[in-house]
Structure formats: structure tokens, C-alpha cells
Amino acid sequence: MAVVVIYNPACGDRTADAFFADHVFPLLEANNIQPALTVRTERDGHAGQAIVDFLETYAGESLVHVVLGSGDGTLHEIINALSFVTFKGDRANTSPPSIGFSLVPCGTANALYASLFPAKKEDKIAYRLQSLHSFIARGPIQSLTLSFSSLSSPPSSKQRRPKVAVSAVVTSTSLHASILDDSEKLRESIPGLERFKVAAAQNMSRWYHSYAKLLPLSKEGTVQIYDPQSNQFVTHDDSDEDTPFVDVYGPFAYFLSTVNVDRLEPEFRITPLTSQIPPQEPSLDVIMVRPERDPTFTVDSEETRVAFAKKTMAVLMEAYKDGNHVNLRYNSSGEVSSTYDGPTVVEYVRCGGWEWMPDDTDEKAHLLCCDGTIFNVQKEGRVVCLAARASANAGFTVHV
Numbered sequence: 001m002a003v004v005v006i007y008n009p010a011c012g013d014r015t016a017d018a019f020f021a022d023h024v025f026p027l028l029e030a031n032n033i034q035p036a037l038t039v040r041t042e043r044d045g046h047a048g049q050a051i052v053d054f055l056e057t058y059a060g061e062s063l064v065h066v067v068l069g070s071g072d073g074t075l076h077e078i079i080n081a082l083s084f085v086t087f088k089g090d091r092a093n094t095s096p097p098s099i100g101f102s103l104v105p106c107g108t109a110n111a112l113y114a115s116l117f118p119a120k121k122e123d124k125i126a127y128r129l130q131s132l133h134s135f136i137a138r139g140p141i142q143s144l145t146l147s148f149s150s151l152s153s154p155p156s157s158k159q160r161r162p163k164v165a166v167s168a169v170v171t172s173t174s175l176h177a178s179i180l181d182d183s184e185k186l187r188e189s190i191p192g193l194e195r196f197k198v199a200a201a202q203n204m205s206r207w208y209h210s211y212a213k214l215l216p217l218s219k220e221g222t223v224q225i226y227d228p229q230s231n232q233f234v235t236h237d238d239s240d241e242d243t244p245f246v247d248v249y250g251p252f253a254y255f256l257s258t259v260n261v262d263r264l265e266p267e268f269r270i271t272p273l274t275s276q277i278p279p280q281e282p283s284l285d286v287i288m289v290r291p292e293r294d295p296t297f298t299v300d301s302e303e304t305r306v307a308f309a310k311k312t313m314a315v316l317m318e319a320y321k322d323g324n325h326v327n328l329r330y331n332s333s334g335e336v337s338s339t340y341d342g343p344t345v346v347e348y349v350r351c352g353g354w355e356w357m358p359d360d361t362d363e364k365a366h367l368l369c370c371d372g373t374i375f376n377v378q379k380e381g382r383v384v385c386l387a388a389r390a391s392a393n394a395g396f397t398v399h400v
């Protein structure tokens with residue numbers, strides 16, 4: 001097996017250089033692990049290109065392990081580069097080999113790492129070396145489920161093939177996509193997690209006009225929805241074996257799906273059921289907030305949106321309390337609390353995929369976020385997002 005070390009000196013608080021010099025390289029050396037390649041990334045896209053070039057050069061390698069010092073974005077780049085690569089040379093016409101990762105969290109949010117290693121450790125260095133220690137000790141691995149988003153152009157356009165983006169963490173529209181879009185512009189001035197809060201405040205009272213369709217789980221055959229009363233997933237009222245698809249009409253305040261993670265930051269457990277009720281097949285955990293579910297909703301106006309922003313904010317704040325937002329419900333006055341028994345504020349769905357068809361006139365509803373990378377859905381276009389996991393001996397695994 002070839003070991004490749006890739007680290008991004010610009011991610012997070014820019015400590016990857018020091019952490020690799022002080023801890024990662026000495027640990028590899030102490031265990032006689034000699035990397036076949038070491039890459040200190042220099043720009044966007046470098047990590048993905050470096051691993052593709054490596055695989056083309058060493059065509060015989062059928063098993064490659066990457067020690068990756070970064071956040072979720074660099075992992076996303078590698079996965080996307082390998083998902084669509086057309087190899088040249090001796091590897092031409094072959095698929096990428098199975099790639100294993102030891103993750104060394106150096107990014108801002110490190111959602112995947114924080115989800116795989118949720119337990120806090122007093123020793124911050126030891127906390128960051130757990131995946132690498134698991135690799136050294138030939139510990140357990142976890143296969144990554146991927147979420148494939150196809151962005152289709154309108155039927156009238158002559159463009160033939162949809163653009164496809166792969167996520168290993170999050171695929172979102174609405175508030176989360178707007179936050180990520182704005183927070184990237186704040187990266188220089190606010191390097192830490194604080195920039196997500198600033199961007200959230202800028203977008204909290206916006207609603208997004210779109211129509212969504214939820215696609216069934218392939219084994220289960222239906223769309224599942226979380227029922228806080230019984231604390232389990234149940235078949236969605238609008239889904240059965242004959243008509244499993246669920247139509248969902250906006251406006252939306254929030255629409256996000258995750259794979260592999262129950263949190264997007266160490267404390268922000270937006271899809272907590274991923275770990276509490278682990279999925280039995282490749283699937284997406286979807287969180288939706290639709291203001292019209294509020295029993296006091298009457299009309300969409302600027303005033304209503306500003307008032308509803310407090311409820312969206314309550315959802316996000318409860319997500320920081322160990323994912324308690326999934327239990328929030330309305331009372332007849334439209335107040336929200338986990339002690340009320342009205343409609344749930346959040347719709348928490350487990351499904352095989354979803355489609356998103358934004359309203360032409362709503363520009364912000366056309367934003368799509370795949371692991372932090374922002375895309376614009378074309379006018380009259382749509383997104384289809386599907387969960388999939390590679391079969392054995394292919395795809396991506398992480399040491400846990």
C-alpha cells in the first residue's frame with residue numbers, strides 16, 4: 001500500500017504546517033511509514049490534481065492511503081477529482097482504486113472528523129491524531145456514503161449533460177447555502193467559526209421559493225420521517241410503496257441534507273439522528289424548516305419573515321444543544337418549545353435523495369452548497385441529489 005501525505009497550510013487557523021512538523025511526520029517516522037509522496041497544497045484544486053497525478057504515475061498501486069491534514073473542503077476536492085477522473089497512461093480506462101484516509105483535522109469546521117470522533121479530549125494533540133493512530137494500529141474503517149448532486153439545465157437549453165458535484169458531508173440550499181456563500185467572503189477577516197454566525201445573521205429572515213421532491217430509500221421503499229413522540233423514523237404520511245415520492249412545497253427557510261455526519265461543527269448537531277439511529281442503507285438525512293407550518297402563519301410579508309427569523313434562530317440554537325431542534329414543536333400561538341405538542345418546527349426526513357426546483361424569480365433559492373462549494377442552479381433548472389456508497393474494494397474509507 002502506498003501512503004500519500006497531503007496537507008493544506010491555508011485551512012482553518014493555518015496551523016497545519018506546525019502540526020505536521022511537530023506531530024504527524026514524527027509519528028509516521030516512529031512507525032517506519034515512509035510516504036511515497038508529500039504534498040503541501042499551494043492552491044485550490046491542488047490536492048485533487050496531486051492524487052490523480054500520483055495514481056497515473058504509480059499505475060500498479062491498487063490501494064492508496066492518504067494522510068490528510070485539512071478541513072472538509074480539501075477532502076471534497078479529492079473526492080470530486082477522483083469521482084470524475086479520466087486516467088491517462090497505464091491507468092487509462094480504469095476506475096480509481098480504493099482510497100483510505102487518515103484525517104488530521106486542520107480546517108475551520110472539520111465536520112466529518114468531529115462526527116467520527118465526537119468525544120472531547122483534554123489533550124488537543126491526541127484528539128487530532130486519533131484517525132492516524134487507528135491507521136497505524138490497523139484499526140477499524142468506515143466507508144463513506146456520498147451524495148451526488150446533478151445540476152440540470154432547463155429542458156429548453158441545448159446543454160446535454162448535467163453538472164455533477166459529490167459531497168461527503170453536506171448538500172444544502174436555502175439558509176445554509178446562503179450562509180456558506182457569504183461566509184467565504186468573510187474568510188480573510190474572520191478566519192474562525194465566528195464567520196458562520198455573522199453570515200447567518202445576514203440571511204436569517206430570508207425565505208426561499210422552491211418545490212422539492214423527496215425520493216424513497218431504496219431498501220425501505222418509502223420516505224421516512226422522524227417522529228419525536230416515539231423517537232423513531234416512521235413512514236412519511238405521503239409515501240407508500242405505490243407512490244413513494246413526497247412532494248414538498250415551499251417557501252423554505254432551511255433545506256439541508258447530510259451524509260456521514262451528525263454535525264457541521266463540533267457542537268452544531270444539525271442531523272443528530274445519523275448517530276442516534278444510524279442509517280441501514282446509503283441515505284440522506286434531510287432537515288427542512290417551512291414557515292407555513294407555523295400555526296399562526298397567515299401571509300408572506302416582510303414583517304412575517306422578520307418575526308419568523310426568531311424561530312429559525314431558535315432551531316439553529318437548539319442544534320447547538322446536542323441536536324435538540326428535532327424535538328421543537330409549535331403551540332397554537334406559534335411559540336416553539338420541545339414541551340409543546342403541535343406540529344414539529346423541523347421536518348427531519350431520511351430518504352434516498354431529493355430534487356430541488358427553485359422558483360425562477362427567487363435568485364437566492366438557486367444557490368446550492370456541496371461541502372462548502374457553492375453552485376448556481378440555472379434558471380428553470382433543477383438539482384437531483386442522490387445517496388450512494390461504492391461497493392467493496394472501491395470508493396473511500398476513513399480510519400476511525
Ligand SMILES: Nc1ncnc2c1ncn2[C@@H]1O[C@H](COP(=O)(O)OP(=O)(O)OP(=O)(O)O)[C@@H](O)[C@H]1O
Binds near residue numbers: 008
Ligand atoms: N496554499 C493554499 N492557499 C490558499 N488556499 C488553499 C491552499 N491550499 C488549498 N487551499 C484551499 O483552501 C480551501 C479551504 O480548505 P478546507 O476546506 O480544507 O479548510 P476549511 O475551509 O478551513 O475547513 P472546513 O471545510 O472544515 O470548514 C480549499 O478550498 C482549498 O482548495
